[in-house]
Amino acid sequence: MAVEFRPVLNGHRYPRVVGIDGAPAGARADGATIAVLYILILLCTPAALIVRGLPLSVTPAAVLGFFGLVMWMLTHFTGNLGVAKGRNMARTGLFLFLTVNLTAYGYGTYHWLPSDELNMADQLLFLTLANLGIGLLVCDGVRGIDRLNTVLKAAVVGGAIIGVVGAIQFVTGFDVTRYMVLPGLRLSWEDLYVFERGTVRRVSATTAHPIEFGVVCAMLLPLAAHYAMRAKTLGEPFLRWWACTALIGAGLMFSVSRSAVLSLIVIGAVLVSGWTWRRRLRALGLLLAFLVVMRVAVPGLLGTFVGLFTNFFTDSSVQYRTHDYDLAFAEIGEHLWLGRASGTWYAPKYQVFDNQFIQSAIDTGLIGAAVYVLMLALAAAAGLRARRLSTDPHVRDLGLTLGGVMLAPIVASATFDLLSFATVTGLAFLLIGAAGALLRTAREAQPMQGSGPASPVTT
Template identity: 55%
Template sequence: MPVGPPDRPAPRSADGATLAAVFVMVLMLAPARLVFRGLPFSLTPADAAGLFAALWWFCAHLTTTLAAAKGPNPVRTALFAYTAAMLATYGYATAAYLPPDELDMADHSIVLVVATVGVGLLACDGIRGRERLDFVLRCLVVAGAAVGVIAALQFVLAFDLTKYLTFPGFRFTSELPAIFERNTLRRVAGTTGHPIELGVVCAMIIPIALHYAFGARDRGEPSLRWWLCAALIGAGLMFSVSRSAVLGMAVVSAVLVTGWPARRRMWAAVGGVGFLAVMKVAVPGLLSVFLGLFTSLSSDSSIQYRTHDYAVAAAEIGNHPWIGRGLGTWYAPKHLIFDNQYILSLVETGVIGLVTFAGIFLTGIWAALRVRRLSSDPAVRDLGLTLAACLVVPLVGAATFDLRSFATVTGLSFLIIGAAGSLLRTTRREPARAPLPPEEVNPAAGGAAPPRSPLPDHAH
């Protein structure tokens, strides 16, 4: 009797997670300086993908066939509040006279708000179940490793691969280059818009790479691939030669060590020391430059530049304290640059805009930490801690640069905020479990909760 070919699982139809994965690849691999030709304002491929995500989400909530989650979700509520605040400041600014250049910037900014919020909503309502969320986050780790390779080529060989990552119908903007100089060393941007952005983006992705690397054995899969990805992302962070990157890794470490078991903390410390030793041998002088960034703060011209414009900011905030002067209307070179997103948000969107901006990050962190309390699955609990650590990076980093002016870190932030909402929804739908024993609630005590698989996608 002839033996037929082995049965193969039926192919999965595209869903919200598929769109989110496409967005991740476009966001991370398309150069941030690449924009569409022929448009009245700059629009990157990732911006276009975000606008499509917003359209998908809107259509999905008019039907029952596109598998978008419905029902209350705190992350979605926070995104709605943020959108309402941005529309309010846009309406306030455009209701009166605005110079044509500022009006154009306001129009551009509100389009970008729709795109970034669309990404958050797509992730929150379109990613259904742990399996699909893992798929998106793994794509993010692989894309981050690819960015690390591009950054390494820029740093070691002064070869900018991003110059060749263009397509018909696109053009490069005349913004900053991808390779800079700092203290006789190159500092690079990878595919992002600036080395600071590269460092912050890598600091946000490293926790996810470590989550899959440490959990590979429990899943019965090889871990080397994830350790390699983590190393490449870490190299990209180092090659950014950025204080914000170091600050990001510091807050990530502070969050992760509070929830990691003692054994994992030990291995992470050993791995971190080994990585720094390799970097010291491979790139002599790099660690000394990083050390100098923090030992010479009092004489650093960049620090002095960041603080000299506080008086100007205070005067502008006093003119429009609650709703701001208008989203996108304060821009360089017409106005001074505030290397602090919180100050810039106060100037442009007022107290209401600042509160909703910080609120979306705080809500995402709360949702991720809430997952740790609700779930008894060690993998789910660790993923919740991981997403919380990722979101602390932009929340703190926004005080060191104008975060919302950079497309890659902004898009990544909204994606992870939405991912936290998706994970919280999935965890809430899991069957109720008995309370965990104290040694399982506190992993540092050495306990480990029994493994438990999430519900299949169709149950969500």
């Protein structure tokens, strides 16, 4: 394969991967194809479903993610399949995360472990490799802004689908996910996906918990709004993307999650910092209109959200999250730097800490917790760096959006053990790869900006 440059908006040239015969790479299966399939399986398959007949409890999305890791490794053995090579800050973060997890696994299993903890360590190592696989595949295997848009639009559509599932659960109390068990899969737990918070119902859609559902919606909502605004600017059909935005926003509300609101506030702060005043006012108007509709359609819902913050210091869920810190710090002190290996501290055998920073410090030590934050920060930096490198308005907006979105997992990690939830974890790693892919696209376009003739560049 090769990369050819073609003009887009404002006379700038952006890369498009083409085959040896000159046909667009998008006409055949590539990294974007696998990523689209992954995100739809990840979001549209209930989190409780795992593959039958395997010695480990893994979801179908995790199996596909591990396949993506194998494909990524094989393509890097060649020089003519169009896979990107060279340094990238998002990929550096993924490699650091892999290194610290392998080191912690080796350190933890070097000593004797009970068989149940060893089995959990093996399972978590497989899941870590699967998540890294999809991140690396997107970072290096999705070439060009068109293919990256395809992946991210699939994520938005998947978010709209689970928004519909969540709406059905919220309005009717009926858990439709119990009828979504596919052949070859089995349920790993029987818990329902519909909960109660005071007098208001809260739902999980296809994820494992309302908190996870809310954070997933918070991460996808800015992407949906980005493509809605982009379509309108380009004169393309845009109502479908605003419909997706509304469904994802409704899903966030139906989760009744404090973590989702905090994540969205942080993302919004980043977006507002890079928007014009006109866009800020327009976004504020849309937000107010949406809240009015939700207040009329679901009386009491907004009041419940207000109560999540006004009663913060007396909330039983907050008190539960903080009462066991002494136990956590004592356990961290036992294995300060490299932890006891991911998966070896698990519920119901041990106390659950609803804080990913604490959980990471126990699993992979202080080094692992720091690298976890660094990986997400590097992905955010990659998106913002792509924004600075490009002069195309849509690439710049997407870079700003991804830069803000990648801060959401950092914020949410303070309120629940994020890496214990497969859907939000898989989405986070896919978006890390997307930030890296966007940075590559912006870098590859730089030398070719201008009015000079386009020439193919082999990778």
